[in-house]
Amino acid sequence: MNVDRITEKLNILADAAKYDVSCASSGSKRKNENKGLGNASNGICHSYTEDGRCVSLLKILLTNHCIFDCAYCVSRKSNDIKRAAFTVQEVVDLTINFYRRNYIEGLFLSSGIFKDADYTMERLVQVAKKLRTENNFNGYIHLKTIPGASDELMREAGLYADRLSVNLEMPTEAGLKLLAPDKNRQDMIDPMAFLKKEIIQRTEEKKLFKKAPMFAPAGQSTQVIIGATPENDSEILQTANHFYKNFNLKRVYYSGYVPVLADKRLPGLNTAVPMVRENRLYQADWLMRFYGFKVSEIVNTQQPLLDLDIDPKLGWAIRNMHAFPIDINIADIQMILRVPGIGLLSAKKIISARKFGRLNWEQLKAIGVALNRAKYFITCKSNSFEKRDLTGTKIKQFILAESQSKYLKNQQTQLSIF
Amino acid sequence: MTRLIYDGTFEGLLTAVFEIYERKLNYINLQKIGVASTAMFEDVINVITDNSRASRVLNGLKKKLSANGVQRVYIAHMSEIENEENNIVGFIRHAFDADRNIEEDYGNRFVLRISEIMVMMRREKHRMEAFIRFQKLKDETYYAVIEPDFNVLPLLIRHFRSRYADQKWMIYDIKRNYGLYYDLHDTEFISMEFSEAKSATDVEASYTEDEEVYQHLWKNYFKSVNIASRKNTKLHVRHIPKRYWKHLTEKI
Numbered sequence: 254m255n256v257d258r259i260t261e262k263l264n265i266l267a268d269a270a271k272y273d274v275s276c277a278s279s280g281s282k283r284k285n286e287n288k289g290l291g292n293a294s295n296g297i298c299h300s301y302t303e304d305g306r307c308v309s310l311l312k313i314l315l316t317n318h319c320i321f322d323c324a325y326c327v328s329r330k331s332n333d334i335k336r337a338a339f340t341v342q343e344v345v346d347l348t349i350n351f352y353r354r355n356y357i358e359g360l361f362l363s364s365g366i367f368k369d370a371d372y373t374m375e376r377l378v379q380v381a382k383k384l385r386t387e388n389n390f391n392g393y394i395h396l397k398t399i400p401g402a403s404d405e406l407m408r409e410a411g412l413y414a415d416r417l418s419v420n421l422e423m424p425t426e427a428g429l430k431l432l433a434p435d436k437n438r439q440d441m442i443d444p445m446a447f448l449k450k451e452i453i454q455r456t457e458e459k460k461l462f463k464k465a466p467m468f469a470p471a472g473q474s475t476q477v478i479i480g481a482t483p484e485n486d487s488e489i490l491q492t493a494n495h496f497y498k499n500f501n502l503k504r505v506y507y508s509g510y511v512p513v514l515a516d517k518r519l520p521g522l523n524t525a526v527p528m529v530r531e532n533r534l535y536q537a538d539w540l541m542r543f544y545g546f547k548v549s550e551i552v553n554t555q556q557p558l559l560d561l562d563i564d565p566k567l568g569w570a571i572r573n574m575h576a577f578p579i580d581i582n583i584a585d586i587q588m589i590l591r592v593p594g595i596g597l598l599s600a601k602k603i604i605s606a607r608k609f610g611r612l613n614w615e616q617l618k619a620i621g622v623a624l625n626r627a628k629y630f631i632t633c634k635s636n637s638f639e640k641r642d643l644t645g646t647k648i649k650q651f652i653l654a655e656s657q658s659k660y661l662k663n664q665q666t667q668l669s670i671f
Numbered sequence: 672m673t674r675l676i677y678d679g680t681f682e683g684l685l686t687a688v689f690e691i692y693e694r695k696l697n698y699i700n701l702q703k704i705g706v707a708s709t710a711m712f713e714d715v716i717n718v719i720t721d722n723s724r725a726s727r728v729l730n731g732l733k734k735k736l737s738a739n740g741v742q743r744v745y746i747a748h749m750s751e752i753e754n755e756e757n758n759i760v761g762f763i764r765h766a767f768d769a770d771r772n773i774e775e776d777y778g779n780r781f782v783l784r785i786s787e788i789m790v791m792m793r794r795e796k797h798r799m800e801a802f803i804r805f806q807k808l809k810d811e812t813y814y815a816v817i818e819p820d821f822n823v824l825p826l827l828i829r830h831f832r833s834r835y836a837d838q839k840w841m842i843y844d845i846k847r848n849y850g851l852y853y854d855l856h857d858t859e860f861i862s863m864e865f866s867e868a869k870s871a872t873d874v875e876a877s878y879t880e881d882e883e884v885y886q887h888l889w890k891n892y893f894k895s896v897n898i899a900s901r902k903n904t905k906l907h908v909r910h911i912p913k914r915y916w917k918h919l920t921e922k923i
Contacts, residue, residue: 256884260891267895288836295830297801298910300921302897305906312896350885351892353813353838354805356920389837511900526901605775616778 254346263347265337269317269328270363273420273476274508278309278358278393280471281415289389290352293415293471297358310361310395311351315339315376319365323422323433324516325481328365332514338367344380345388352392359393359415360384370401378406381413393471400440404447411451416471416503419444421496424489428482431518441475445500448473452501472503479534480527481510481519486559487552490537494548497541507534533559540565543597544590563649567593570630571645577630578638582611594627626652672698677718677756679703681748684756685725687718688763701756728763735766740774747788750821758784796823800830802911804920805840806886807879813840814874816918824851828858886920893921 279296298307316338317328327334348360362380366373377396384390396414398407410417419441423429426438448469455468475496477489493505509531512522537559540546544566551565552558560568570577570593579588581603589600599621606612606620611634618624629648632638643651673696677683687701694716702708732741747759761781766773776782798819805813813835817824824844831840832853841861843850849862916922 254881254884256887260888263888263892264895267892271896271898285833285836290835290837292834295800297797299801300893300919301907301910302893303904303907304898304901305903305910306898306901307910308893308896311892347888350881351889353835354807354885354889354920355803355815356889511898528901602775602777606777609773609776610778612778619780619783620777 259343259347262337262339262343263313265335266314266317266339267312269365270312270314270361272327272508272511272513273312273361273363273397274306274506275361275395275418275474275476275504276307276309276312277395277416277471277474277504280503281393282470283391283393283415283467285391287389289391290349291359291390291392293359293391293393295358299356299358309358310393311348311357311359312361313339313344313347313363315344315362315364315373315380316367317365318367320368321366321433321435323436324514324518325422325432325478325510327513329514341376341379341383345383348384348392349388349390352390357392359395361395361397363397364399366399370399371403371406374399374402374406374410378410378413381410385413395471398444398448400436400444402444407444407447408451411448411455411469412466414469416474417448417469418474418476419448420476421492422476422478423482424477424479424484424492425482428484431482445473445475445496445502449500472501474502474504474506476506476508479507479509479531480524485557486530486534486537487554487557489534490541490548490552493538494541505538507531507538529561530559533561533565537565540569545587546591562653564593566591567626567649567652571648574643574645578632579630581617581631581633582607592627592630594623594625594630596621625655672700673714673716674708675699675701675716675718676704677701678720680720681745682722682725683718683720684748684759685728686721688728688760689721689724690716690718691760691764692767699757699760701760702754703756706754732763732766735769736772736774740766740772743774743785743789746792746826747785749825750788750792750823752788752791752821755784755788758788792821792823792826795819795821796826798915799823799827799842802915802919803842804918806874807882808874808877809879810877811839811879813838815840815842817842817844818846818914818918819844822847824849827851832858890921 276298277296278293281293283293285292298309300308302308314328316336318336318338319328319330322330344360344362351357352359362377364373364377381394381396384394394414395416395418396410398410398417398419400419421441422433422436429436429438452469452472455465458465459467477492479489489507496502496505509527510520511526512520512524515522537551540551541548546569550569559565570591579592581589586600586604589595589603590597602620603612603617606616613634614624617633629639629643675687675690677687684701691699732744744759744763747755758781762785765779765781773779773782777786799817803815803817805815808814824842827842828851831842835853839854841850841852843863849860852859852861911919911922
């Protein structure tokens with residue numbers, strides 16, 4: 254093994270892959286078979302980068318050679334950077350040896366497009382196939398599907414991978430046209446539709462025949478880049494909602510655009526990464542998936558943007574003061590979940606605990622409710638509760654005044670430089 | 672206030688519960704032997720561990736709690752978190768005194784405390800599953816050293832057995848001086864004499880040839896995936912507290 258050469262390739266191809274934010278390694282059901290290596294049923298973050306993101310998978314490109322020229326992408330054809338390519342065996346060896354040392358949960362393999370879609374996709378599938386069939390590897394494999402790849406290859410990919418994903422790249426078709434003129438949105442939607450159909454069909458088969466092979470047991474996901482094009486939060490979340498509903502996606506990832514290239518179609522190189530906005534989008538995404546919120550309750554034509562100062566649940570609550578206060582000892586779980594400061598776990602604990610007796614403020618606090626926010630919206634077994642008739646705006650002021658937002662703090666330190 | 676002193680075993684703790692009910696004690700303070708007391712005037716009972724009494728208490732508990740509830744009591748004790756005995760006993764007494772299953776009575780401070788301990792144990796177990804870094808030795812054994820906050824090694828068996836079924840591995844808790852060894856067939860607890868316990872240099876001397884190569888590649892990978900313009904040290908340290916760094920290949 255030529256250590257220097259492999260090191261250089263790894264540096265180039267990991268660096269080029271890092272803007273793909275998906276790191277999930279959960280949701281699969283793959284077990285260790287025949288005393289082989291690994292399993293994929295846990296979802297473990299083995300490390301965290303200095304920017305605080307999880308490192309769960311060996312996330313690399315097979316190559317950063319690319320025939321496309323997408324404005325937002327470091328690997329675009331016209332960008333003058335070092336290029337490299339792994340062989341299939343090199344990726345297999347890295348994956349196995351990292352996995353055996355408990356560095357990773359598995360492999361996330363993507364690629365620049367060389368020659369054409371099928372040629373590229375075939376190489377990706379080869380890696381997965383080799384890991385599964387020759388190395389008896391049961392760890393997690395996430396394969397990027399190349400837009401425009403044939404159904405046959407997609408089907409084969411699904412047999413070896415736990416998760417497949419096609420990146421939409423831009424939240425809307427107009428955004429994609431602007432920045433990635435070589436790409437066609439339909440080429441991304443077609444494989445998603447194909448995978449959805451295939452996953453449903455295979456799951457049915459699996460119910461009937463236990464021995465039927467698994468097909469992408471962790472489902473499919475996608476990613477959109479935020480802040481490179483002018484779409485507002487409403488458009489982004491509507492898109493996400495559309496794909497959750499119609500394509501059974503497990504996840505939509507929002508990737509705040511990191512300015513890496515100078516291009517007049519893009520935000521300037523000194524633009525800050527929209528990290529707060531990205532965070533608010535994820536919070537909104539969680540509200541849609543786990544808290545029973547409709548997308549139109551979070552953003553709509555009157556409220557096309559998420560409030561950056563406060564989380565979207567608090568935002569909804571102060572716009573809907575007529576729904577509060579609620580009695581924590583009577584309200585149903587759907588309503589409790591809508592109270593700012595009460596998360597999924599606290600809500601479940603409240604429902605269980607109140608069967609034993611009505612709960613008071615101290616007990617709610619001990620259970621884990623953030624009373625600094627929740628106190629404006631609930632009553633409990635106590636005579637003291639918020640009796641003033643406060644407007645939503647007033648509550649927002651109170652909460653912001655007493656909470657030191659981590660984002661607010663960042664801004665202040667930045668300003669104090671001047 | 673009566674002070675009960677027990678030997679630190681789970682059976683000892685259950686025997687203490689037996690004594691509490693037999694003597695109809697109300698205000699008690701249960702302590703492991705060797706813990707200094709500051710109170711001057713109090714009754715002291717030395718609990719003598721009695722397996723038949725302990726199993727009567729355990730059987731009683733099984734009638735009051737689900738299997739999972741009983742396991743919670745066991746894990747809370749196994750955690751070896753200091754001075755939690757009174758919370759565990761509080762939980763057991765609450766279970767015995769109630770006319771229904773109290774496992775989800777989170778309004779009760781003992782129930783809530785036990786559930787907090789479960790969260791702490793689960794987090795530590797999960798951290799070990801994530802942060803353990805094996806080093807491949809010449810005899811093909813993958814070796815890792817850990818220093819977990821709580822005693823979670825026994826909880827790791829299932830995870831590592833079902834993951835690394837085809838390689839020999841050893842995980843050694845140097846804080847509590849015992850380890851787990853898997854020889855491709857069975858796992859067993861082992862403990863090494865202090866002189867045998869492998870120091871860092873000994874371990875390096877017994878690396879396989881490619882061990883340093885893969886450590887080097889992993890460190891490089893870790894650097895390459897970082898996005899400098901998103902640096903967020905606070906979040907980084909919250910996810911990997913500094914006390915874990917000394918056993919993390921990529922942070923050494």
